[in-house]
Amino acid sequence: MSHYTSIKTKYTNPVILKKVINKLGHPYVEHNFNKNIEIPMHFSKTLKSKIYENSNDNYLSFELRDLSYNIITDSQSWTQKEKTNVFLKKIELNYGYSETIAQALELGFIRSKVLTTNKNNNRFIFQRYVETKR
Structure with a gap:
């Protein structure tokens, strides 16, 4: 069983990174053939429609x-x-969570339970069935 209290995250998956940014409710712009993801730091949902007029500041x-x-x-x-x-x-917490879940599912694990503890922490239980021949 693994337990994380803190995860140092290296962002490598652009699909998950963009999914997390969307999940947090922030718009973004992609530059240089989707190699750069720019997020305006206005922190206002009312500015979304005009946010890209001056996206360089x-x-x-x-x-x-x-x-x-x-990160720049x-x-x-x-x-x-x-x-x-x-x-x-x-971003770090949601990316780490999403990447861990995606990799576990890709390896054939099935998320069987989500337990919420009294500290607002979530505990995920994954199972993987492997058939053995005798």
């Missing part, structure tokens, strides 16, 4: 290099360090 970007993404931000967004850190923590 106040942003956080995931840039694909050497098969994983580097402008100096204006970095001054909002608390909001940026909260956002990055949400």
Whole structure:
């Protein structure tokens, strides 16, 4: 059984990364043949329709290099360090969760139970049946 209290995440799967960004309710723009994912750091749902008019300022970007993404931000967004850190923590947790689930399912495991503990932590139980010949 594995237990994670903290996961250091390397972002390598663009499909899962974009899924997580959508899940968190943030719009994004893809550049350079989908190698860079830019997220405006306005944190307002009312700005979504006009958010890309000046997409080069106040942003956080995931840039694909050497098969994983580097995180880049402008100096204006970095001054909002608390909001940026909260956002990055949400990305990290959701990406780690989604990637773990996807890999387990790909390996033939089946999620059989989700248990919520009293600390708002979720515990996932996976099973995999392997037929053995005697």
